[in-house]
Amino acid sequence: MTDAKSAFTLTRRDDGIAVLTMDVPGESMNTLKGEFADDIAQILDEVESDSSIKGLVLISGKDNSFVAGADVSMLDKCQSADEAEALAAGGQAIFQRMENMKITTVAAINGPALGGGLELALACHYRVCTDSDKTAMGLPEVQLGLLPGSGGTQRLPKLIGIQKAMTLMLTGKQVRPKQAKKYGLVDDVVPKSILMDVAVKLANQRKPNRSGPKLNLTGKLLERTPVGRNIMFSQARKQTNKKTRGNYPAPDRIIDCIEAGVSGKKGYQTEAHHFGQLVMTPESKQLRNIFFATTEMKKEKGVEGVDAGELKKAGVLGGGLMGGGIAFVTATKAGLPVRIKDIRSEGIANAKNYAYDLLMKKVKRRFMRKTEMQKQMSLITGTTDYSGFHDADMVIEAVFEDLDLKQNMVADVEKHCHKDTIFATNTSSIPINQIAAKAERPENVVGLHYFSPVEKMPLAEVIPHKGTSDKTISTTVDMARKQGKTPIVVKDGAGFYVNRILAPYMNEAANILLGGEPVKQIDDALLNFGFPVGPIKLLDEVGIDIGAKISPILQAELGDRFQAPDAFEKLLNDDRKGKKNKKGFYDYNGKKPGKEVDESVYSLLGVSPSQKLSHDQISERCVLLMLNEAALCLAEDVIRSPRDGDIGAIFGIGFPPFLGGPFHYMDSLGIKQVVARLEHYAGLYGDKFSPAPILKEMAEKGKTFY
Numbered sequence: 001m002t003d004a005k006s007a008f009t010l011t012r013r014d015d016g017i018a019v020l021t022m023d024v025p026g027e028s029m030n031t032l033k034g035e036f037a038d039d040i041a042q043i044l045d046e047v048e049s050d051s052s053i054k055g056l057v058l059i060s061g062k063d064n065s066f067v068a069g070a071d072v073s074m075l076d077k078c079q080s081a082d083e084a085e086a087l088a089a090g091g092q093a094i095f096q097r098m099e100n101m102k103i104t105t106v107a108a109i110n111g112p113a114l115g116g117g118l119e120l121a122l123a124c125h126y127r128v129c130t131d132s133d134k135t136a137m138g139l140p141e142v143q144l145g146l147l148p149g150s151g152g153t154q155r156l157p158k159l160i161g162i163q164k165a166m167t168l169m170l171t172g173k174q175v176r177p178k179q180a181k182k183y184g185l186v187d188d189v190v191p192k193s194i195l196m197d198v199a200v201k202l203a204n205q206r207k208p209n210r211s212g213p214k215l216n217l218t219g220k221l222l223e224r225t226p227v228g229r230n231i232m233f234s235q236a237r238k239q240t241n242k243k244t245r246g247n248y249p250a251p252d253r254i255i256d257c258i259e260a261g262v263s264g265k266k267g268y269q270t271e272a273h274h275f276g277q278l279v280m281t282p283e284s285k286q287l288r289n290i291f292f293a294t295t296e297m298k299k300e301k302g303v304e305g306v307d308a309g310e311l312k313k314a315g316v317l318g319g320g321l322m323g324g325g326i327a328f329v330t331a332t333k334a335g336l337p338v339r340i341k342d343i344r345s346e347g348i349a350n351a352k353n354y355a356y357d358l359l360m361k362k363v364k365r366r367f368m369r370k371t372e373m374q375k376q377m378s379l380i381t382g383t384t385d386y387s388g389f390h391d392a393d394m395v396i397e398a399v400f401e402d403l404d405l406k407q408n409m410v411a412d413v414e415k416h417c418h419k420d421t422i423f424a425t426n427t428s429s430i431p432i433n434q435i436a437a438k439a440e441r442p443e444n445v446v447g448l449h450y451f452s453p454v455e456k457m458p459l460a461e462v463i464p465h466k467g468t469s470d471k472t473i474s475t476t477v478d479m480a481r482k483q484g485k486t487p488i489v490v491k492d493g494a495g496f497y498v499n500r501i502l503a504p505y506m507n508e509a510a511n512i513l514l515g516g517e518p519v520k521q522i523d524d525a526l527l528n529f530g531f532p533v534g535p536i537k538l539l540d541e542v543g544i545d546i547g548a549k550i551s552p553i554l555q556a557e558l559g560d561r562f563q564a565p566d567a568f569e570k571l572l573n574d575d576r577k578g579k580k581n582k583k584g585f586y587d588y589n590g591k592k593p594g595k596e597v598d599e600s601v602y603s604l605l606g607v608s609p610s611q612k613l614s615h616d617q618i619s620e621r622c623v624l625l626m627l628n629e630a631a632l633c634l635a636e637d638v639i640r641s642p643r644d645g646d647i648g649a650i651f652g653i654g655f656p657p658f659l660g661g662p663f664h665y666m667d668s669l670g671i672k673q674v675v676a677r678l679e680h681y682a683g684l685y686g687d688k689f690s691p692a693p694i695l696k697e698m699a700e701k702g703k704t705f706y
């Protein structure tokens with residue numbers, strides 16, 4: 001046995017198989033740290049020098065995790081690219097030693113095996129994993145602006161094929177046990193109870209003689225001939241650049257490493273070198289900040305020191321798109337029974353179908369068993385009255401934006417549910433205090449604002465009004481988290497946080513359009529800046545009618561800087577609502593629906609399009625207004641911290657993650673510079689660009705947000 005305090009313990013079994021257990025003391029999840037190198041080397045020495053050991057099983061001592069990769073905070077502390085490169089090279093050397101061992105090595109995986117964790121498993125001769133829900137494998141480094149630096153770019157393509165491996169590394173996608181088996185990533189999938197037995201059996205076998213992944217004819221041509229590989233890599237680069245628009249350096253480097261490896265050109269050195277370089281990039285730094293922020297947020301309660309109440313059952317009012325999505329995440333993510341009430345039985349059927357279709361997709365792809373799907377579907381039931389609502393702990397309202405209707409619903413819920421039932425409203429524009437105005441128990445009323453489509457968008461805004469109890473806030477935060485969301489608690493007021501910072505940005509894009517700039521030029525500018533959709537396209541997606549409704553509410557409460565351009569009226573008079581009625585800025589009836597601009601929109605708006613502004617000029621104008629509004633929100637305590645503001649913008653709007661969110665971005669630009677640019681535009685376009693007082697003060701004092 002090695003030192004009891006060490007993260008590694010070596011035990012010898014009577015059958016000649018040794019078990020190396022990894023269990024980093026004091027941490028909930030195993031991660032790989034530089035200082036482990038000596039420990040592991042020592043253990044490998046011990047194993048190699050003991051001829052009675054015939055095989056080695058590597059397993060985690062943690063209940064539900066294998067290894068979650070290299071310790072990200074260790075990477076964060078690196079001072080130079082050389083230092084980070086040395087870390088990667090060190091990891092590679094150890095894993096290489098494992099691969100070269102004479103005895104058979106087996107990784108027994110239960111829980112996440114990610115990044116360096118999977119790379120460790122890849123260096124073993126066999127891999128077996130459990131069929132647990134917690135088990136997932138992947139190389140998510142790209143999401144941190146990095147690449148797999150411990151041999152992943154070299155070993156994974158060999159094991160499962162270049163194209164599959166490249167996709168996994170470029171997307172960072174995690175695979176579940178069944179899929180892992182299909183890919184050839186693991187040799188077996190077994191119940192947790194027999195994981196060790198099966199691993200020991202494999203360790204008793206000879207090392208496998210793998211002849212490479214099975215490929216079809218096209219696969220063979222692409223992966224096994226130099227010409228094919230050239231085509232494949234150049235296509236991959238093209239597609240990657242189309243997606244990243246040059247904003248993310250990691251994907252290109254990943255392709256470089258894979259290519260170097262399969263062409264026999266120092267793959268491992270290339271990998272370590274690029275890894276070192278990437279660790280020092282500002283993009284990776286910002287992406288790592290997001291990881292730290294979201295991990296920290298997972299622990300927060302809503303109100304410090306106040307525990308969430310019990311959540312055993314939920315109700316949803318309204319079976320529309322939002323209601324259906326909310327019911328879906330409540331049943332499938334939170335695992336709670338959810339009762340949907342709609343005035344029409346078709347509404348209930350729609351919501352159920354919504355969930356059914358989403359689950360069926362998983363079944364068809366064989367990610368889910370049919371029995372599991374049926375179990376999840378059975379959690380969703382419907383009613384046209386309030387039957388079955390009496391024991392709901394939270395009722396989430398998702399009907400259309402009408403104050404009277406929502407107030408009536410509060411009264412109904414107070415009548416039909418129990419005294420502690422929380423009434424959460426998914427309003428996007430009506431202040432929560434107004435919805436709670438006639439409540440008998442206003443302490444139970446809160447806002448819970450989701451983004452569409454609910455099952456995909458990771459953010460939820462939790463909005464207490466002044467009378468909301470602390471318990472209600474903590475319970476609502478808990479519910480959002482159980483539903484798989486990252487919640488931020490924001491202050492009650494028009495637009496809350498996300499829509500409030502989005503509105504001036506969208507309005508400015510519309511103003512630029514009215515100035516004669518072509519739609520594509522505007523959307524391209526913001527896509528190049530790093531947003532996932534351009535603002536004009538986004539208006540079509542969200543609905544021009546919805547956009548038009550929000551601005552007046554914001555303007556009435558917050559002032560004229562929210563004034564929407566008159567163009568909206570012209571568009572709505574022409575019945576242009578966007579994608580939903582196939583009539584908007586883009587053409588939804590032609591050959592490429594939603595891809596080409598509907599040119600008739602220009603004459604309707606009375607503009608003749610011609611490109612006068614550069615992409616930078618366009619994006620700067622739109623983004624500066626978003627930054628300025630975010631700063632105002634912080635000053636007015638609409639958000640609790642710059643961190644919440646950054647996460648809210650990234651997860652709610654798609655603010656470019658590599659810039660770290662509005663506050664990190666302002667810090668990196670320099671607050672002085674932000675103020676100077678705002679003042680420059682205020683001179684040209686008026687007061688809406690007036691810098692927020694907080695920014696001016698910070699610029700004067702040389703302060704930063706972080």
Ligand SMILES: C[C@H](O)CC(=O)SCCNC(=O)CCNC(=O)[C@H](O)C(C)(C)COP(=O)(O)OP(=O)(O)OC[C@H]1O[C@@H](n2cnc3c(N)ncnc32)[C@H](O)[C@@H]1OP(=O)(O)O
Nearest residue numbers: 028029068069070071072112114115116140148149150295
């Ligand atoms: C050389 C290599 O190629 C480079 C790398 O490996 S880079 C790292 C690649 N790995 C990753 O990106 C995985 C990051 N981790 C995750 O995605 C998630 O933590 C997870 C899916 C593993 C688990 O999620 P979840 O169950 O919600 O637990 P979560 O709260 O996030 O994590 C539990 C704890 O583990 C820590 N943790 C998880 N992965 C970590 C990592 N790679 N580095 C440092 N800490 C990590 C978290 O900080 C948290 O710590 P705390 O309890 O002290 O707050």
